[in-house]
Amino acid sequence: MAANEVRGTPEESFSMIHSYMYMLKLKNPDSVSYVEVDAAKRFKYLFFAFGASIEGFTAMRKVIIVDGTHLKHVYSGVLLVATGQDPDRHHYPIAFGVVDGEKEESWTWFMNKLRDACASKFTECAHAxxxxxxxxxxxxxxxxxxxxxxxxxxxxxxxxxxxxxxEGDRYNVNTTNAAKSINGVLRKARKFFLLPMIDVIIKKMAEWFNKHRKKAAEIPVIKKLVPTVEKELSKRCLEARCLDVVEINSFHLEYNVNGVLI
Structure with a gap:
């Protein structure tokens, strides 16, 4: 009773999912969500991907790792996770789904929604x-x-x-360990009802983006980059040659750069 008082009942959680997804997309531009119901208008499947994740995937390693993990609330079900890796092998969450079980029908539904969110007919051919x-x-x-x-x-x-x-490098990603790591982070959240669980996912996503934004300057030099990053760095290197650089501290590799990089 105490848990229901704080989080709401499971029935209330499911009844609010449509409005929750609406607000999710309203506050997070370019986000995607789908809610599937059965013939009796009862909840069946859920899919959502944040606009920031979809946009950022263009700079990730072009491998999507998927996995499922069981939910532990009264109605059970399975949480599906699609994740990738950035050029420095950090896990990159892409999309989440909630289905009734790891069955062919539910996996097909999730994969189709994932394809609509992140792919096209051309990329289907390219990824075969x-x-x-x-x-x-x-x-x-x-x-x-x-x-x-x-x-x-x-x-x-x-x-x-x-x-x-x-014939080149395929990034050597051959396991679902990345998706399992995301599932591990959400271990406690899987015990909650649907909306509280999604709240935890959103908070974890926000923590992830903030953490990696702060550490972006600390990432070491990477020998192999995805094409999008390679192209951007090549462009910036040409522009950077026109800037005036003055060494301040050779031991700490500190420099003063004068000019404007467009």
Missing amino acids: YTVAEFDDLYESFSRRYPSAAAYLEKSVEVRKWARCYF
């Missing part, structure tokens, strides 16, 4: 692991976007954008 899968996806892509397909075939070698033909 096998040539057979790539051929099927590319045939569909060609029919839907013939001009884009014609451009790719004429101007861009397939080995430069398709995973199954790519």
Whole structure:
């Protein structure tokens, strides 16, 4: 009774989920959320991804790791987590889902929503692991976007954008350990009802972003960067050559930079 007084009842939690997701998107621009109900209009599935996570994924290593963990409140269910890694191998939370169990139907629903939030028909082709899968996806892509397909075939070698033909570094991500780590952080939250659990997820996300924003200047030099970061650094390096740099302290590597970097 005390828990219900503080957090509300499970039934109240589920009944407020639509308005909660509405406010979530209102206060977090470009966020995505979906609530699925069954024939009796009862809660079935939930998916949400913050706009900041979706935007930031463009600079992450292009591997998505997914995993599920059981919820421990009265209605049980499973929390699904999609996460990635930044260029320095820090975990990067992308999206969350709540479903009734780890079944083919629920996983398919979650993956489709994740694809809608973070991918496109072109990236489906690019991310295919096998040539057979790539051929099927590319045939569909060609029919839907013939001009884009014609451009790719004429101007861009397939080995430069398709995973199954790519011979370079694939970031060596082969386990779901990153998603399991996120699940570990949410271990206590999984005992709560739906809305209190989501509150904890939001707080943990805020802590994560604030922590890594403060530590951004402390990250050591990375030998391999994702293409988006490589492009931005290349641009800034050219502009930085025009700035006036004066050494202040050689031991602590402190410098004074005069000029404007656009």
